[in-house]
Each structure stands twice: as structure tokens, then as C-alpha cells.
Amino acid sequence: MIHVLIVDDDAMVADLNRQYVDRVEGFCCCGIATSLAEAEAVLHSPARQVDLILLDVYMQRDSGLSLLPTIRASGRKTDVIMITSASDATTLQTAMHYGVVDYLIKPFQFPRFAEALNGWCKKKQLMDSHQYYEQADVDRLLRGGAPELADSRRLPKGLTPQTLRTLCLWIDAHPGTEFSTDDLANAVNISRVSCRKYLIWLAQVNILHTSIHYGATGRPVYRYRLRPEQIALLRQYCHQE
Numbered sequence: 001m002i003h004v005l006i007v008d009d010d011a012m013v014a015d016l017n018r019q020y021v022d023r024v025e026g027f028c029c030c031g032i033a034t035s036l037a038e039a040e041a042v043l044h045s046p047a048r049q050v051d052l053i054l055l056d057v058y059m060q061r062d063s064g065l066s067l068l069p070t071i072r073a074s075g076r077k078t079d080v081i082m083i084t085s086a087s088d089a090t091t092l093q094t095a096m097h098y099g100v101v102d103y104l105i106k107p108f109q110f111p112r113f114a115e116a117l118n119g120w121c122k123k124k125q126l127m128d129s130h131q132y133y134e135q136a137d138v139d140r141l142l143r144g145g146a147p148e149l150a151d152s153r154r155l156p157k158g159l160t161p162q163t164l165r166t167l168c169l170w171i172d173a174h175p176g177t178e179f180s181t182d183d184l185a186n187a188v189n190i191s192r193v194s195c196r197k198y199l200i201w202l203a204q205v206n207i208l209h210t211s212i213h214y215g216a217t218g219r220p221v222y223r224y225r226l227r228p229e230q231i232a233l234l235r236q237y238c239h240q241e
Helices: 011-022 036-043 066-074 087-097 110-128 135-143 160-172 181-190 192-204 228-238
Strands: 003-005 027-033 053-054 079-082 102-105 208-213 220-225
Touching: 003 011, 003 036, 011 027, 011 110, 027 036, 036 066, 053 066, 066 079, 066 087, 079 087, 079 110, 087 102, 102 110, 110 135, 160 181, 160 192, 160 228, 181 192, 192 208, 192 220, 220 228
Parallel strands: 003 027, 003 053, 053 079, 079 102
Antiparallel strands: 208 220
8 A cells, every 4th residue: 555645734625635545546645744844743753654745835834845855855765746736837847856756736637636646656666676677667767658559550660460479479378477588489489589579569568577687697688577467458469460
């Protein structure tokens, strides 16, 4: 469960945000701070788990922006989504300078709120699941959003739907298996170089998870496995001709 702290001195708005948080699967509100002092007390309490903060800017006695350097100085790996009516360039730029992960301008609807939380969660999962990154992973982290789902018309030059189908059929038949380029190339009897091109593409469209293993010689070996949540998409390619 992801613990969310709401920092807002408007009781009605804070409670609405709490209800929104509770509607997003996997998230729960761990507290509401009505001042920066209350928020700082929570952040400085080792017993309180806070994964994400929903932070207002305009508060009666404080500016929410003042909490951002405190969060960074605390050493906590806590991210911030701004929820505010402040739409001026200076406020937005300051918030971005301190690394806020999203910025919601009031008023907004629940779908945009859920998008902010789920988008942050996907990035966090991507960061937590890798020791090393491929360029596609870095692009998703820094540019935001999920990669576009490619179809046969968008296959990179040199890749064919027929060979992709062959590879996807093998992967579908071994859903829990971690495999290398050599493993798959040998299993379906295609060249290692050709197989590697397809695996890179499947990783780029987020169907495969990639990990890097170092052997005794220090040469990295890329290993792949199917992302369980992408099995439906994989099977679309299994039926292509």
C-alpha cells in the first residue's frame, strides 16, 4: 500500500482529496496536515511512512513551496504532487526545480487525479525494479507517459510480423521463464543478431522486462522475461501472420 500525506489547510478540499486517494487502487491516505509545521512533524517522525505528498501552495499562514526544500533536506525518498490553484510561471518553475512529479491546477476532475497517482506509481515501479537501465527505460522515466503500443505497421525496418509471431509464441509458452538472446535464438532457430533486434523492440514497447547480469568475465548478459500485465498484448502478436 502506498501512503499519501495531504498537506492543505482547507478542510473541505483536503477531505475531497482524501476521498480521491481512497478511490485509487493501491493508495491510502496516511494523514492530513493543515500546516507546514504539522507536515514537517510527520516527515521527521521515523515511525510515519510517507511515500507521496499532495501539497497545496496557497495556505493561510504558509506557502507550500517552503516545504519542498525541507522534504529534500530530510533525506526521505518522498515525492510530491502539487495540487493548487497557483498557475503562474514562477510557482510552477519553482515546483519543478525541486522535482515535483506532477502539478494539478484546481479545479480538476478525478480522472486527471488518478492519472497523476498511477503515472507516478508506474515510474516508481520502473525505478525500483532496475539496477541498470536501457535507454527505453530512461526515456520513459524522463519523458513521462507510457510507450505507445506498436502494431505490425509500426515495426522497425527489418523486422517482420512472421518472425515476431514465432518469437512471441515461444515467449507465451514460457511465461515465467527468464531467458537470454542466445536461449531464444537457439529455441526458434534464428540468428542471434536478428533475435536481439526483436527483443530490444519488445522491451521498448514494454512487453518484456530486461535485466543485466555480469559473468566472471565482466561482460554483461541481457536477460528478459514477460511482464505479466502485458500477456494480452503479447498474444495479439502471436496471432499475426
